Amino acid sequence: MLPAELFKQTIDEVASRLWYLIFYFQGEPYLHPQFLDLVEYASKKGIYTATSTNAHFLNDQNARRTVESGLDRLIISLDGTTQEVYQQYRVGGKLEKVLAGTRNVIKWRKELNSSTPRIIFQFLVVRPNEHQIADAKALAQAMGVDDVWFKTAQIYDYQQGSPLIPTIDYYSRYANNGNGTFSLKNKLVNGCWKMWHSCVVTWDGKVVPCCFDKDAEYRLGDRENESFRTLWHGQKYQGFRQALLKGRDQIEMCRNCTEGTKVWG
Numbered sequence: 001m002l003p004a005e006l007f008k009q010t011i012d013e014v015a016s017r018l019w020y021l022i023f024y025f026q027g028e029p030y031l032h033p034q035f036l037d038l039v040e041y042a043s044k045k046g047i048y049t050a051t052s053t054n055a056h057f058l059n060d061q062n063a064r065r066t067v068e069s070g071l072d073r074l075i076i077s078l079d080g081t082t083q084e085v086y087q088q089y090r091v092g093g094k095l096e097k098v099l100a101g102t103r104n105v106i107k108w109r110k111e112l113n114s115s116t117p118r119i120i121f122q123f124l125v126v127r128p129n130e131h132q133i134a135d136a137k138a139l140a141q142a143m144g145v146d147d148v149w150f151k152t153a154q155i156y157d158y159q160q161g162s163p164l165i166p167t168i169d170y171y172s173r174y175a176n177n178g179n180g181t182f183s184l185k186n187k188l189v190n191g192c193w194k195m196w197h198s199c200v201v202t203w204d205g206k207v208v209p210c211c212f213d214k215d216a217e218y219r220l221g222d223r224e225n226e227s228f229r230t231l232w233h234g235q236k237y238q239g240f241r242q243a244l245l246k247g248r249d250q251i252e253m254c255r256n257c258t259e260g261t262k263v264w265g
Helices: 004-014 035-044 060-069 083-089 095-111 130-143 228-232 235-246 252-256
Strands: 020-022 048-053 073-077 118-125 147-152 174-176 182-184 206-208
Touching: 004 035, 004 228, 035 048, 035 060, 060 095, 073 095, 083 095, 095 118, 095 130, 118 130, 130 147, 228 235
Parallel strands: 020 048, 048 073, 073 118, 118 147
Antiparallel strands: 174 182
């Protein structure tokens, strides 16, 4: 996550036009020692704040601070209702830590008489856990979680199939062609609303087009050296937008993109 001062500078610059701030990309936000201070800073600016976590660091103190920070939405990755299934995707993870962290936030939300954060279980549907969809719904209800979302998974090298692609077609981003191969369900339309409405700022201040640029290969600016307004209207950003409008299938990152596909079940 951004250093605190650079984060605050960025928020100060864009706060009047920013309405939704997502505090996650590829890492675990609670590993940042000042994470909840940054949430509170943005929240006090009237910005809707959300984060996604594996919940392994939601101890009692962090749970209380989460509620006090003003965080609006807390997405907790569940991905399995038994340890055996959970660990097949969340390698090295402990389901009991997820459930304990969830209970801590629910407890402090009640004790502090707060309506936030809204707590969401996110269940990434893959073949090893697809049989636990009903169990996830029941678990969320029993614990007092506000909602449970079922999300389809992005699969790399999906063309020849993958052990992660669900057998339930509704929860798959990829169509079974019937001959052992798979294809992306949506058509690659030459355009993407995200290029004009959102972006991702990496932990070191690099600005990239969207969350599909997981390794920051398409760097369009650097908050260390440029104002957000300058890079947003800059030559690199404009060039990338033009390339996308010309041929989305010519941009490697965009070929496995789900823009236009139903991602949430």
